[in-house]
Amino acid sequence: MIARREWSYFVVMALAAVTYGCQGEQGETEIDDAADSTTSEAESSADTESGESAEVTGEAVLSAAGDGPSEAPGALRVGRGDLEPNDASATAQQAPLGVTNNLSITKGDEDWYRVVVPARTVARVGIQMNNAAGDLDLVAYDAQGHLLGSRNGAEYPYTWRGQETNTEFYGFYSEEGGAVYYVRVLGHAGATNTYSLYVDHYTYVDGQTCTGAGFSLADCEGRGSGGSGLIPFPFPDPSDSVLGNAYNFASYSNYRFARRELVMLVRHALAETRKAFPGTKPLSLIDICQMDGVTPGYDIGDPRHPQSTHDQGGNIDIAYFQTDGSNDAEIVCNDGASHADGYCSSTAAKTHIVDLPRQAFFMAKLFASPRTRVIGTDTVLAPLIRATAQSLASLPAGDRRRISQSELNSFSSRLAYGSGWPYHHHHIHLSLQWLPQGSSARGGDPMPLSAPAPFLGPGAKDAEGDPKPQMSNSMQAPGEAVDSFDMTWPPRP
Template identity: 25%
Template sequence: MRHALAPLAIVMALTAACGDSGAPLEDADGDGDGGSGVGGSALNGSGGSDTGGSASTAGGGDVGGAPASGIAPEGAVDGEHTASEGDNTVEASPSADDVLRVDLEPNEHVGFFLAFDGDFDGVELELSRWDGEAPVVLGFTDGGAGLRTLAAFDASGPRTFWIRVRSDSDGFTGTLAVTRTPFHDGAQCEEDCDRLLQFPMRNDPTVDGYDWTTSTVFRYQFGRRDLVMFVRHAARQMALAGRAPIFPEDFSQWNGETPGNDVGAPRHASHQRGKDVDVSLYGTDGLAPWRSYCEVEYTSDGRECIAGTASGLDGAVNAEMFGAFLESGRVTMSFLDQELIGVLQDGADEAVDADALDPAFVPLINDGQHLQHWPNHDNHVHVRVSEEPYGAASVTPPSFEAP
């Protein structure tokens, strides 16, 4: 597979990057989505030609000191054509990519869903964004039987995105569905909150506050609108505080089912209907890759921290992040290893003293429900939101469902 995206720096090792089941967080069918590396910024590349995916040299940046426009000039990418809302027929071959352009408003989320015959080999979907001067590759996906899916959102203003289809097979054809949905950021959701949306690709991890790695499976990142909002809110709050990016992994599959169902290997007991998400944790080094924060033992229930071995977890910063989720008023329960819960509870008091956490959230962190023990959670926190209709007098805790 030809690809222009290459790491800017050496990819940080993801120590013990495991899902709720304890299985490695990688595509279960062995062809996971590619990555820019932990904390990697967007890369200049792709979008320059139909055949090579090389960097575009098209203009569109500052002119006479004027601010760069978020809308690219026509023809900024060779062979581009405007995508229609709904279904678009796409064709590609080893020597010719298909490049579709979308000019997006700041209140729009756009989802790209490519469906094709699974007999085609080496099919890749790549997303690029105009940075005011050139297209910048945000990421790509090459995993999934007969489907590829990515999403974009940019609240900063009107913005041009390109979706590039590549194939190692001659005569590739497929259908690319382009769906625009009204969307905005925030700590609370007002309407259409249970709509399933794909978590959008980050534009700048230092602003959006999150990133992705080679373990991220994009077709498993579909959440309820409200949960997508809450994850973005928490991540952006951490970025505003000068924190490193977090790494969200599994929400639900594109169809609302448990991630891994599509390949006959469910990665969780829950994660249906977009109500759950797994998020990495901050270490005392200030970074938040997926890694274990204790010595573990394997029991009949799964992987658990050995008592007294918690190490390297920043309780105060993680309490700050968790507090950003609690702002929504919709978190019903979350899961973390019991050894790490104590670190976070101690850190909550420190975060309050530093004015980084609302004191009203401390009782929730300590109540044994909003943070509770479950095996296989020594390297991430699992956050769940209510499926109860909005407008109810209170969020009633649902019956327990294992993560």
């Protein structure tokens, strides 16, 4: 199993540049094609049908599942679940709020659910199953039936199995209310299983600050029995007046869970950037956090970041704004170096592809929040970004790109780079204030893994009595040693 996962992983990585290099052309299929060799040859015709419709990634309109002119006889199959028949979007059942247990995918079966999102709400929709008993997938579509994405990102690479767990969740947002989405449950390669369907609503509104928008601090931090836990960063909504189609995901759906304050901050900074810089293309959001508040990768026993660095839903990796036509997750040095150490070479000062004005402006808006602890970037890029921030602060009043003096000051006090910050030639790392030890990232449960120790400021000593590194300027969660880095490299999509 591990060998296959690793193999698939390298296929995905090899093609990631192609895929992510074509943003806007939703649904590249290279990953599917490359991984098709692993598809079981023993699929039944019904399963093949499911697989084929799944692989029409860009144009996976609902007719592919049987509600169009090409509808196959018997497309509406009757299964055992109480919500059947719901095997095509036209007859998709309304997804009930709360938990619905004992649903099932039988041989050749698939279930469609319709999700209507109320105003100012993020709907968290997902399935839970015992994956070992049958590998079920959850795939998300918009109201027109266009594929929004799967567990694996913007595509639905049917044969890519490197990331399967017992849960699969997405976030859907509606600013005005009434936005319609569809989710589709299907068994991989003929798999059958029972599952539970979850639908939860989280109040959400865009704004500059979370508490300023009326949420309690616990709600903003997504913790404690008084808080509502981490929320899934929702798919962008093109009809959204604040952001439109401002971002996309270059990460697995398992790793898109965030504090409400993080979702608000990133969306606000993006909205401001788009106002100041018309024509800004969508920005790729990378790893955030698992639903349980743990750093991405622990759910499959394969951590993608140093331990605890993405705990608590307050950390996110974000691609750079770039000059090459797409703001995707890629190394931006363009210096011809191998980057084995995880840094741009000095040559990159002249060859990098960072769109510096947009990048500095966006970071200034992230720094504008007092909740922002630090933003990590590359050693060679950091001074260039800082110098650009200086230029933006010097623009005449009234220029939308102008940043404030206090925002500029943060490029000296809260910009992190250098040793301890490798791999940020590929993305920036935004880190909000850590929560105190023992805080919960979800409704009252204790943090299950790698709970950070209390904040260690200047002067803290380690077990030998030597000074601890000053954590306020490091990537690690409090208590982590600098040499504990074991980041998966290259980063997975």
